Amino acid sequence: MPLAELALENLRCIQRAELVLAPGINLIRGPNASGKTSLLEGIYLLGRGRSFRTRNPERLIRHGEEVLQAMGRTSWPTNQRIRVKMARHQPTSGEIAGVPAGSLAQLAQAFPVQVIEPGIHKLIEEASPRRRRWLDWAVFHVEPNFIDSWQRYARAVRQRNAALRTAPDTARVWDGELVRHGDAITSARLRLLESLKPYWADTVRRLADLPVDLRYAPGWNQDLSLEESLTESWVRDRHRGLSHSGPHRADVQVRIDGHTARDILSRGQQKLVATAMVLAQLKMLGERMALVPTLLLDDPAAELDAEKLARFVEQVKSLHCQLVLTSLNPEEGSFGPPDRTFHVEQRRVQPV
Numbered sequence: 001m002p003l004a005e006l007a008l009e010n011l012r013c014i015q016r017a018e019l020v021l022a023p024g025i026n027l028i029r030g031p032n033a034s035g036k037t038s039l040l041e042g043i044y045l046l047g048r049g050r051s052f053r054t055r056n057p058e059r060l061i062r063h064g065e066e067v068l069q070a071m072g073r074t075s076w077p078t079n080q081r082i083r084v085k086m087a088r089h090q091p092t093s094g095e096i097a098g099v100p101a102g103s104l105a106q107l108a109q110a111f112p113v114q115v116i117e118p119g120i121h122k123l124i125e126e127a128s129p130r131r132r133r134w135l136d137w138a139v140f141h142v143e144p145n146f147i148d149s150w151q152r153y154a155r156a157v158r159q160r161n162a163a164l165r166t167a168p169d170t171a172r173v174w175d176g177e178l179v180r181h182g183d184a185i186t187s188a189r190l191r192l193l194e195s196l197k198p199y200w201a202d203t204v205r206r207l208a209d210l211p212v213d214l215r216y217a218p219g220w221n222q223d224l225s226l227e228e229s230l231t232e233s234w235v236r237d238r239h240r241g242l243s244h245s246g247p248h249r250a251d252v253q254v255r256i257d258g259h260t261a262r263d264i265l266s267r268g269q270q271k272l273v274a275t276a277m278v279l280a281q282l283k284m285l286g287e288r289m290a291l292v293p294t295l296l297l298d299d300p301a302a303e304l305d306a307e308k309l310a311r312f313v314e315q316v317k318s319l320h321c322q323l324v325l326t327s328l329n330p331e332e333g334s335f336g337p338p339d340r341t342f343h344v345e346q347r348r349v350q351p352v
């Protein structure tokens with residue numbers, strides 16, 4: 001589902017930009033601080049409802065402005081208009097084909113997009129939320145019912161936590177919902193990791209050549225069922241006013257020879273392993289679901305030596321997906337000659 005058109009208003013330094021994109025390779029070039037990464041953030045916003053650089057939507061809105069808008073149109077097989085709006089002190093809203101999205105998660109299905117950017121090593125280095133998002137994004141595409149379970153589960157956890165703080169004696173009425181949807185989420189995630197296995201093994205070998213395992217930790221004591229674990233952690237839940245057990249605390253442990261990857265890998269290796277996690281998903285979605293997401297590459301050569309970069313380029317090329325890449329180098333052509341080139345300078349975007 002390539003993105004055919006993009007229009008942005010008041011996103012970081014960009015007051016206004018309109019781009020007609022090619023389904024193949026799109027290059028965005030320009031000097032430092034011209035707005036290249038901001039353009040990628042605008043594209044990402046359409047499929048994710050958030051940025052890959054910050055959790056705080058306010059940071060994306062152009063200084064002195066109140067509202068940011070990103071608008072896009074996807075092409076084949078579904079020609080669909082998507083709009084994402086962020087206003088100060090308001091929740092982000094999305095609209096797909098003119099209809100308000102009930103949840104931002106729906107954007108993922110309307111426009112599948114992934115990014116590989118200089119901060120990608122955080123997928124290895126940081127705590128579990130990034131890895132859960134990584135996993136869930138793929139599950140959303142493979143299992144259509146997942147969004148529903150996930151939303152119901154998230155609501156039940158919110159209600160239970162609210163009750164723990166205000167009327168703890170009533171909090172356990174949510175346990176049934178938590179267990180029903182929590183078990184559905186856990187099974188769906190496990191199925192996904194199982195089908196990812198061959199793609200993961202192949203990609204991480206080709207890219208990083210390291211024996212890295214991905215293992216799902218469900219978010220509670222594995223010797224107990226979720227139901228039993230809710231009972232076990234009840235005293236602690238009540239004491240802290242927080243639900244401690246369930247798939248909202250799950251992780252995908254990245255391990256190498258029995259060690260946690262973040263403890264022993266170099267920054268460059270973390271970057272390669274995280275990149276392999278993203279590319280393995282894209283390969284799997286392409287082969288199993290005939291789904292070809294758009295891939296954003298922000299400064300792809302950063303921190304990779306020539307040999308690793310060549311491996312990376314080969315893997316990316318094999319995906320045959322729409323690429324939008326940024327570069328400081330006006331002659332950038334590692335992924336093949338660009339079908340379309342845009343030059344960004346002083347916050348203006350011009351096709352070349």
Ligand SMILES: Nc1ncnc2c1ncn2[C@@H]1O[C@H](COP(=O)(O)OP(=O)(O)OP(=O)(O)O)[C@@H](O)[C@H]1O
Pocket residue numbers: 011012013014030031032033034035036037038039058059060061062063328
């Ligand atoms: N909310 C905002 N309002 C206005 N300008 C902003 C806002 N947030 C960031 N900027 C500015 O936007 C500019 C462009 O940033 P961006 O990261 O997109 O540049 P870039 O072309 O990717 O640079 P680099 O080559 O260094 O990666 C920066 O000068 C930054 O200070």
Ligand SMILES: [Mg+2]
Pocket residue numbers: 036037038298
């Ligand atoms: Mg940048």
